[in-house]
Amino acid sequence: MAITTCIFDAYGTLFDVAAAAREAASEPGRDAFAKHWTKVANDWRLKQLQYTWLRAVSSAHADFWEVTQNGLDWALEASGLDGDAELRERLLALYWELTAYPEVPQMLADLKARGMNTAILSNGSPDMLDGAVQSAGVQEFLDDVLSVESVGIFKPADVVYELVTKRFGCARDEVLFVSSNGWDAACATGYGFKTAWVNRANEPVDRMPWTPAVVLSDLTSIPNHAK
Template sequence: MTIRAYVFDAYGTLFDVHAAVRRHAGAIGPQSQRLSDIWRTKQLEYTWVRSLMGRYRDFWSLTEEALDFAIAAAAPDAASLKPDLLDAYRELEAYPEVRGVLTRLKASAKLAILSNGSPEMLDTAVASAGIGDLLDEIISVDALQIYKTAPSVYDLVGERMGVPPEAVSFQSSNRWDIAGATAYGFRTVWINRTGQPDEYPDLPPVAVMSSLEGLGE
């Protein structure tokens, strides 16, 4: 079936999740990359734990809690930078190819974000990146109060965009997200920006790319 919608994860796929720490790396010191890695790992861990418990907290709250842990674990002396890091996370940089790729795809299909991010987070990031004019939908899990990879999250695409799963190309940098979307029935493309080894071999993507360049060609 012809692809009628390209749907993108936001954080790590369109927006560089390490850009916030990188902006303040000099002030943080040699532990900056470790802090950033822990921040991202804990942010995601908290979504899965909260979903399994049925005790939802929005993604911004989890992002802040994950930063608290990351600072304590990696760079306690950087605690005073917490407000600056959170402000930087609200306006993460988009990867360089994002606007060009979305502009090209927009000519033939609907475009959307499907993200764990809270609505306010996503609106701010999209506006900061200057890509709002290219998106037909910005879909947040906040409407359901459960995180990916719950199948009900992927249901939101059809409900909001009116397209069946087999007509959706779903892109994510997160292999676990690709596994969930594949199980759901989307055509999936893993954007493996950092050359990670494959996981979930029983739920493979149709393609693996190092960036969004070339998507849909």
């Protein structure tokens, strides 16, 4: 069936999750952090994701902002920076102002020019997602922003992916789901979506029962796959 609806994960897919740490590291007076920022950024993202999975399987849901703070606290402690309260607050503030990857605005504009439904489906809480969308300036290219908070469980629960078909009244095979997380793209494949994994880091394919239909290095060619 032809694709009518193109759905994007947010963090790491449309929005650069390393941007907060990168920006903070470039600021005057942060020489100590500049030596550790890549490790902090990577640890922060990994723990953020791990905590969503653990909360999902243990039925201990908290919103993504709490999980994001927990992940940062772990990452700062792992790099010996947990005593710097000002740095913590600065990193959290910058997380509300993440930049989009360079190809994102034109790619979304191309999809909308074709009459495609477009939306975000994210673990992010609604206020966080609103901040990111506004900061990136892509609100005009999105029909909706769907958050897991409406169902109270993180990806990859089926009930999260079901938000898309309920919102747009489409069949599963009419959806192209795009994520920078291999596990997310794989599980969306299992749900019945056509999928594209944006593998920016050139990582191995996750060992899952399903694999993404398409593997890309960035989002530029997404309109070519939304057919």
